[in-house]
Amino acid sequence: MTTTTDPLSAAAPGRAMPRIRTRHVVMVAYLLFMLIPIYWLVKMSLQTNREILGGFTLWPQNPTLDNYRVILTDASWYMGYVNSITYVVINTFLSLAVALPAAYAFSRYRFLGDKHLFFWLLTNRMAPPAVFALPFFQLYSSVGLFDTHLAVALAHTLFNVPLAVWILEGFMRGVPKEIDETAYIDGYSFPRFFVKIFMPLIASGIGVAAFFCFMFSWVELLLSRTLTAVNAQPIASIMTRTVSASGLDWGVLCAAGVLTIIPGALVIYFVRNYIAKGFALGRV
Amino acid sequence: MDKVQNNKAWFLVLPVLVLVAFSAVIPLMTVVNYAVQDTFGNNVFFWHGLGWFQDVLTDDRIHGALGRQLAFSAIILAIQIPLGIAVALCMPKRGLWASVCLVLMALPLLIPWNVVGTIWQILGRTDIGLLGYSLSELGIEWNYARNGLHAWVIVVVMDVWHWTSLVALLAYAGLQSIPQAYYQAAKIDQASRWKVFRHIELPKMQGVLLIAILLRFMDSFMIYTEPFVVTGGGPGSATSFLSIDLVKMALGQFDLGPAAAFSLMYFLVILLVSWVFYTVMTNLDKAEGK
Structure with missing residues (x-):
């Protein structure tokens, strides 16, 4: 049902499949672009300052809520x-x-x-x-x-x-x-x-x-x-x-x-x- | 809708007038006041005529800032409008995923501007930031604090990250309002995807796109906080745009006269461009109403 009401595939029903894939790729890429900077902020907020400056990591090695404790107290x-x-x-x-x-x-x-x-x-x-x-x-x-x-x-x-x-x-x-x-x-x-x-x-x-x-x-x-x-x-x-x-x-x-x-x-x-x-x- | 002529409606507008008079007219008059006077301190002012305006119009520093500002707004519009439309075309039309996309995309719009600056300032650093680290791993000598070009890249990418969603959401709303019958007609005519876009979707999005262009022009032309946090207007004056220059002049050096004259002309430029957009928009509304 969704394919018939979908204007993109409705325009060219025969080639619907590859086009849908392109759309998904664009959408996912864009959302990643939106979310990665926010992820980075969250990641750093869960690290101690020493860990942040100590070495480059993609995710926190020892997640801690200390930073939030500092702010909330x-x-x-x-x-x-x-x-x-x-x-x-x-x-x-x-x-x-x-x-x-x-x-x-x-x-x-x-x-x-x-x-x-x-x-x-x-x-x-x-x-x-x-x-x-x-x-x-x-x-x-x-x-x-x-x-x-x-x-x-x-x-x-x-x-x-x-x-x-x-x-x-x-x-x-x-x-x-x-x-x-x-x-x-x-x-x-x-x-x-x-x-x-x-x-x-x-x-x-x-x-x-x-x-x-x-x-x-x-x-x-x-x-x-x-x-x-x-x-x-x-x-x-x-x-x-x-x-x-x-x-x-x-x-x-x-x-x-x-x-x-x-x-x-x-x-x-x-x-x-x-x-x-x-x-x-x-x-x- | 045919409206009734009734001048008593002024009473309903009165609260807005009083409030806006307090928060806009009085400050604006202060600015006008400073723009035509000079002082030697102690709150003693004397008439300076159009002197400050002449100074500002012939100031190389402000010419530079204006040039950078125009270039920045042009780049922003050239990237964000097509990208926003493309993203809107790729968004799911309804259902759970449409909501998810909507919420995730709107997220950057609600982050305080200095936090946006902080995020990108960190992201661009080679020691702790993902972007800077990856670029230097790739062998690029990335340093946005020293290299003017790199500073521009990070400010532009940051703005694209921050505001493209607004264009996309506007375009998406425009697409949603197109009746299915249009697409069915196109299908019967065996129109290509490009033709559907060119002759159905683009004309139907015209109204919201004009608003998107207007908003993006206005806001990119007044940008202050984000580049201020990331680059502080540097290196040198590579990314010091009009607002950054103005705040430096008014609150940093307290050069009231030139700053006020500068403010007025700055405001007038925005007003002029916006008026052109507004006129085009209302004329379009009328044309559609017929």
Whole structure:
């Protein structure tokens, strides 16, 4: 059954077999290319520093979890993860909270300057963070937000809000307008309609938007490093500073790296069925 | 969908406006402010007109960075777009393996950028890294910290590793939306594999591919963290791209005026190219809607 619905073999049924093999080879090669660097990181995280520098091996000779123990028992390390997750979550909620009504307005109404406004929002996604690093530093210092989670969360709205508006607008356009009208006739007020009826309808869109907000806030380093010193320092930044300070303990560094991959991997696993849908709208 | 004209919709957009005004307009105005003023310290500023812009436009160092940046973006697009399409065509269409491929491919996208840099920095080392070790075993004198070409190779390979999946996932989503009837029609016409790709799959992927090109252009043009971690912009200035140069200027040397003028022009270049893409895209949308 799969061979008849498969577009590649459907195009040339007589030569289906060799072609399938090529596809598999390409796919496996690509996945290996994706996974080998990650394997290498995991491998080094399971070795002691002496073993890493002692000789070249393809897999750990004496696997040890000591590196992870160092990180999980030292507050200056694990607080980095807490800080990162804190500002990422604040940012995701904040971005979605302001983007939802705006996306509704863009998907349902024409109003003065709507197209210009939409493009202007998108330009913020295009702004190089390097341009904003210094002014952000001064702005947040002057309002007393420097080195707080809120500062980083607000700074990341720069690129996440336009993104969320863009994604949500695409999903909202797919909901027929008749639903809104019926709800108003039934006596729903706008806020009640929006929360009770409309949001459940675009739940997958909200999921996709949240995924991308999480992703871009989680991976960003330049702004989060510039805006924090001690109290809200993200794990990524702790890693870069520890590299220079501790004389390069490769094992601990790799363990910290592996731990930063885990939240992302979990999030992907939960939204795996929606990702393709979100991409299909072409709105990333 | 026909939309209703209603200016009250502005109230729904208001929260976004307030937030973005705080996080984008105020900082941008600060930049504009610095770009036209000079200072001798102590927060005393005076009008400098377009002087900084002239300085930046005639600065050899920035010309070099711009040239490297353009070359880098061009190489990235030339590799990632065809490779991404090829991978998307090879992905399983449905079932367990499709999910597995999707999750594994999306993995590099969710790794913090400096960790991506760290991974490749380690991988490229000849003593402890797989890539560097293999290359030196093959008899190549591999040293990305000394050799400019090697530094470029590792930065490009790293970016391909990091971002090709995004192109592939976009192209894959585009392929998924093609109705089976198209393929059946092609089968009846006995179209070759190439013709199916050229006349069915490529036109149907046009929209998502434009977005992929736009995103990859924008993000490769602003790349900072990964090459900074791997090469630090070196050796010499072989891999110092625009953002690396800018951060060095603004936060390292605190040359506010030139850095601000540089920032504005940098932003404008990205804006201009993106505007062209955006216009082409919306026109395509309209053409499809007809």
